[in-house]
Amino acid sequence: MVKAIEAQGIPAVHICTIVPISQTVGANRILPGVAIPYPTGNPYLTRNEEVAMRKKMLLTALKALSENIDSQTIFD
């Protein structure tokens, strides 16, 4: 889906755990998720810690959307 959206000129970042699949299918902006059942979560943290972690992840995601890239890039 991410590819089809980016193809229309809207930058899209894919947060996913299984990065190799996203790479193979061809997403351009990839951000590794935490784990399959909770890509933007972590049940082992307290709620506040979790939200803070999410914000940090999203800031990286925003960075991914702001960059001009010319090929597949994994943002860590």
Add this chain to the structure above:
Amino acid sequence: MNKIKYVHYLNQFYGQIGGEDKADQTPFIVPNSVGPGKEIEKLLGDEGEIVATIICGDTYYGDNLQEATDTIIGLLKGLDFDCFIAGPAFNAGRYGMACGSISEAVYKNFNKPAVTSMYHENPGSEIFNKEIYILKSGKSAVSMRKDIDKLVNFSKRLVRDEYIGFPDEEEYIPQGRRINVQMEKTGAVRAVDMLIKKIKGMDFETELPMPVFDRVRPAKGLETISKCTIALVTSGGIVPQGNPDKIESANASKFGKYNIDNVNDFIENEYITVHGGYDPVYALKDPDRVLPLDALKQLELDGFIGKVFKYFYSTVGNTTAVSSAKRFGEEIGQDLRNNNVDGVILTST
């Protein structure tokens, strides 16, 4: 038995009106067989006849794809025919494109069997192979006799609705569909057979060639992200309680679009996950773990982004076919453009 009524498509050369000098000929129809069509009728004997031949210049067709197709469809309206054949086009690229294009159009418009023939490297064979049959021909007219023989026999079987086998044995361009077939040996035995061959350096055939995924050119990066509208999309199946659009837990046939104008956080029980492919326990407790609305709304408040788009989109990625996902992406992308959304964060499980 009734004679099968054929319509035959030919380019300017085989239609015997000229060479390159007539390549811009507009399409016209004659009520009889022409050129190779005469040979076709001989082969058909009592079983069939060519009731009309459409002749069109290759350059005209190539430069005016839509008009040429429309004109020819118009010429055929009201005509009583049972089958449409085009070519053979051999390795002539423009001719192959025309044959493929018009065969597909006739099939779609009149729901009559349509078949053409061309060399497997002809560009037309990659584009129009999906809905109609493209028989494999030789590279040049040297094999004309053999190729029209195949065309005649195959077309008769299509008209009679007979079973058509697999591309290798029947010598047509694969239509790109994976079909389930029962074998004599189990998958396990076939695997051991294949491994023994591979280790010994013998020839073997894989049952599933690796696909090649196309690449998309990256969009331009967002310049002033603090002024941008960002949308959230997920394949993790986050939906409002009750799953109002009944999105399936696997092989989703649709996506949902949900208003989050007044929602700042996905709360347990107000939003759920319907994705059947992962342990839902964590997402049910806090759906933000799959779609981070709370954090994004906070970033909006803090001024890192302009706005969170007031809708989010959700579907389920569990066993959903790649072609469906592509379609969802295209529709969602279109909707986002119409709403001036600048960027997308998409989460998957």
Add this chain to the structure above:
Amino acid sequence: MKLEVGRVKIKDAQFSEKTYIEDNVLYINKTELRKYLMEDENIQDVNFEIAKPGESVRIVPVKDIVQPIYKVSGPGQVFPGWLSDVETVGEGVTNLLDGCAVVTCGKMVNFQEGIIDMSGPGSEFNSFSKSINFVPLITPIPGLEKHPHEESVRVAGLKTAYYLARASKDVKPDEVEVFNYDPINESSNLYPQLPRVVYVYMIQSQGLMHDNYVYGLDAKGILPTLISPTEVIDGIIVSGNCAAPCHKNATIHHINNPVIYDLMRRHGKEVNFVGVIITNEHAMLAFKKRGAFFTNKLARLIGAEGAIITEEGGGNPETDLMLNCKLLEKSNIKTVLVTDEYAGRDGRSQGLADVTIEADAVVTNGNGNMLLNLPAMEKVIGHIESVETITGGFSGSIHEDGSISVELASIMGSLCELGYERLTTKLK
């Protein structure tokens, strides 16, 4: 390790006052069996049905299928870690009730449960339509949570399989096969000219409803390890997996693992079967990588020249499959992958979620998205309404006349990626 497998063919099954086998008919005392299963306090009630090949019967929702097996002699007992101690099995004599299977059914635990049709077009897609299926229908105590519900049903299936097969204790098997798994240095000396083949056995381990157990241990926590093929026949791998019914490995698939059987039958003749490496399919990328590196190293250490790799499930496990393939091929170990596809209803979609260029030898067990229209059956064992919620079903699946439209994904074991059935996909 030497295991003698005795097949006692079962031609019919009936309820009776005593449980015994005579003239290839299995007689079952359901009162005694019910008492045994109800020792589990989480089970409120158990009923039993018998479904025979050719009958107009649909069984749904099916949770697990278990091969009745019983160890007649040798260390340990079948299903170690569940019904017996964790002693190493795979030696001695084990009896198997051939043509008979235990099919657990009852109130749905989770929506990835499947269908078995005993006749009609649906029956062509798995071997279970050709076996005499003994179906315990299990009702949990009210309010029982998913986890313990699943475990109760799982264990009840194992108990039933053991209980039924125990009746063959003094019965002379109709067919006997003897399998020898030699220590690796011995087999090298015995068969120096035969290609050394290892079986890389991937089992799913991703959390609730997607778990498997080895000697009772949750496979989530294992590092890839070497086991004897004969251990698998004695039921060391138990399925707690409710992934899509078409391609999750039910316990019976593990016990009757066709890759193991074929390699063992060809051992010493066409191949030198050096062993089985079991590995898991974890939900986190780091674990997938760790597993793949470990498997590769083990395969190299035992001197494998070729490897068969079977997958379980689909989607992210395809990454494990491709990682295993890539690493082994780079170590010059030739691989054959055994998988299935989701190629869309029209068969035009890319069927795998992950690919790698080294995967040039693949066996596919079919496309799970194929749409089937199955006629109504005279009798339904279980709950027909579950068809709309299970994988491969959808709202509108059940028609007024009782016929159903479902994807092949809903038929138990139809695409089993151990290569259990005979389906493949061809390009048309």
